[in-house]
Amino acid sequence: MNEQILKDYETLLEHWNTVFRLTREEKDRSEWTAREDGWKDLTPSEKLIEAAASLKDCKNVLDYGSGCGWAGIAMAKYGCQNITCADPALNAKEMAEFYARRFGVAENVHPVHITDSWLSEVPEGSYDGFFCSNVLDVIPPEMAEEILQNASRIVRNNSPVIISLNYYMPDEFVKERGLDCRNGNMIYIDGILRLVNRSDEEWRELLSRYFTVEKLDYFAWPGETSETRRLFYLRKKDTTVTLEKVTAEDYDAVFELWNSTAETRRALNTVDDSREGIERYLKRNPDTCFKALDENGRIMGVILSGNDGRRGIIHHLCVHPDHRREGVAGMLVKRAEEALQEEGISKIFCLVFVDNDAANEFWEKQRYTVRTNINYRNKSLNEKVPQGD
Numbered sequence: 001m002n003e004q005i006l007k008d009y010e011t012l013l014e015h016w017n018t019v020f021r022l023t024r025e026e027k028d029r030s031e032w033t034a035r036e037d038g039w040k041d042l043t044p045s046e047k048l049i050e051a052a053a054s055l056k057d058c059k060n061v062l063d064y065g066s067g068c069g070w071a072g073i074a075m076a077k078y079g080c081q082n083i084t085c086a087d088p089a090l091n092a093k094e095m096a097e098f099y100a101r102r103f104g105v106a107e108n109v110h111p112v113h114i115t116d117s118w119l120s121e122v123p124e125g126s127y128d129g130f131f132c133s134n135v136l137d138v139i140p141p142e143m144a145e146e147i148l149q150n151a152s153r154i155v156r157n158n159s160p161v162i163i164s165l166n167y168y169m170p171d172e173f174v175k176e177r178g179l180d181c182r183n184g185n186m187i188y189i190d191g192i193l194r195l196v197n198r199s200d201e202e203w204r205e206l207l208s209r210y211f212t213v214e215k216l217d218y219f220a221w222p223g224e225t226s227e228t229r230r231l232f233y234l235r236k237k238d239t240t241v242t243l244e245k246v247t248a249e250d251y252d253a254v255f256e257l258w259n260s261t262a263e264t265r266r267a268l269n270t271v272d273d274s275r276e277g278i279e280r281y282l283k284r285n286p287d288t289c290f291k292a293l294d295e296n297g298r299i300m301g302v303i304l305s306g307n308d309g310r311r312g313i314i315h316h317l318c319v320h321p322d323h324r325r326e327g328v329a330g331m332l333v334k335r336a337e338e339a340l341q342e343e344g345i346s347k348i349f350c351l352v353f354v355d356n357d358a359a360n361e362f363w364e365k366q367r368y369t370v371r372t373n374i375n376y377r378n379k380s381l382n383e384k385v386p387q388g389d
Contacts (some may be wrong), residue, residue: 005140008193012139013088015192020067020091022098039077039103042070047219048133051162053078058129058160060088064119064147065135069096069111075131076105084127085111086118103370113369116143118208119150124331126154130283133164137203141186144196145206145325145364150234152210153327159236161211165217167228168199209325209356212237239294241328243335246289246302248279249309253299254291257318263319263356263385271384273316281306288339292328301317303332305340305348312348314342333366351376 043049052074055061059082063072066085070090072216075083085096096111111274130151138146155161174197180188185197198206204213211234218227246254256272258264271277282289285306292301301319314336319328338346350368354361380387 003143008140009143011192016067017089017091020089020095022095024092037175039070039073039099040141042068042099043074044221045219045229046068047217047231048164049074051233052131054233055081055129055131055160055162058127060084060127060188061131062122062127062154064130064132064151066094066096066111068133069099069109071131071133072096072109072111073103073105074100076100077103081108082143083109085109086114087111088114088116089120115366119147119154119206120330122150122154124153124327125156128156128159131160132160132162134166136163137165137198138194138301139196140193141196142361148207148210149325149327149330155236156241157236157238161234161236162236163207163233164231165203165230166195167230169195169197189251203230203232207232207234210237211235237350239326241300241331242293243290243331244293244377245280245287246291246304248275249281250291250302251275251278254278254302257299257320258316260320261318263353263359264316265354268315269385271382278304288336288343290332290335292323292332294323300326301332303330303336305336307340307343307345310345312345313315314335314350315346317350329362330366 016386017132033085040049048071055075056078060085061075061080063069063075063085066072066087069085072083084166087093087096090113093111093113096109097106100106100109100111130146132151136147151161169187174187181186181197185198187194187195201218204216208215213232214235215233217231217233219229219231220227221229255273260266281304288305288307290303291299294300298360299320300323302316304315304316305314307313314333317329317332350363352363378387
């Protein structure tokens with residue numbers, strides 16, 4: 001996470017932690033919370049209540065960026081039995097707990113305070129419903145995409161996913177009002193990132209990378225005269241990924257995969273990555289190299305990892321361009337890490353080209369840190385293997 005993204009995120013956390021701070025007056029205000037339908041006053045729109053209610057038949061729902069917990073409470077009121085309300089603002093947890101108790105759904109609504117890495121640690125397929133309101137377009141774009149990628153991993157096939165977003169501001173609107181717009185579409189108010197300004201088409205394209213877009217509806221908050229806020233009804237794509245060990249018989253398919261992307265292709269050499277070289281590697285590391293297969297048995301991605309008895313190393317990780325951003329790479333890394341741990345390895349490293357921005361961003365998200373206090377030195381013992389730059 002670069003310095004600017006981290007700064008924006010920390011500023012946002014401070015802002016939202018203040019917003020979700022319960023005052024004594026709010027705790028003592030009982031008139032509307034005592035009404036049977038008082039919980040509806042927490043919700044900014046009837047359409048949002050309907051969206052939350054549509055998840056009532058799910059058995060295990062994640063409300064990500066839950067704030068005061070209004071969506072989780074609505075789900076519980078309509079019959080959902082188990083809702084995790086997760087938010088990185090500490091005061092949001094206290095507020096959600098307070099309202100869940102006040103409205104009698106504390107047994108079904110479970111608020112948790114999370115870190116920015118929490119979602120990446122949730123096991124695959126943990127939920128059969130996902131709800132996220134007013135979050136993805138008020139955080140740095142890189143973090144929003146990471147949330148979407150993890151959401152597609154932790155929800156089961158064909159599960160409903162609901163994303164609500166703020167309205168889109170046309171460029172002329174932004175200019176007329178003199179708004180602080182940076183990097184083309186990031187709007188700041190008082191130094192706080194308040195909107196990542198994307199059109200319906202831009203959001204549809206982004207969401208479609210991970211989900212099937214079933215419907216786009218519009219809604220308004222109280223006091224707004226027109227319905228311009230967006231409500232996306234999505235569904236997890238029915239994809240089946242199977243992880244199996246790589247064998248020597250996979251060489252032709254794996255070699256073809258490596259050559260499907262320029263970044264992997266430039267990491268190959270004619271000796272180590274020849275059929276004989278890979279067979280030798282697999283013989284030494286038969287249980288730590290994995291391939292990801294789709295429902296038809298085609299290879300979507302592959303990872304080669306091994307160890308010297310002391311340290312683990314990832315040599316090649318590659319996912320076919322048609323299956324990027326589907327969580328395949330993360331699944332392969334996790335499986336390789338587990339296999340190396342089973343062999344008693346306690347630390348692992350990988351080598352990444354400095355100019356491969358996408359790869360460096362990926363490994364950063366996998367929590368692989370950059371070492372700056374050592375020099376990586378190598379020596380070629382075979383004239384056919386390049387010494388390197």
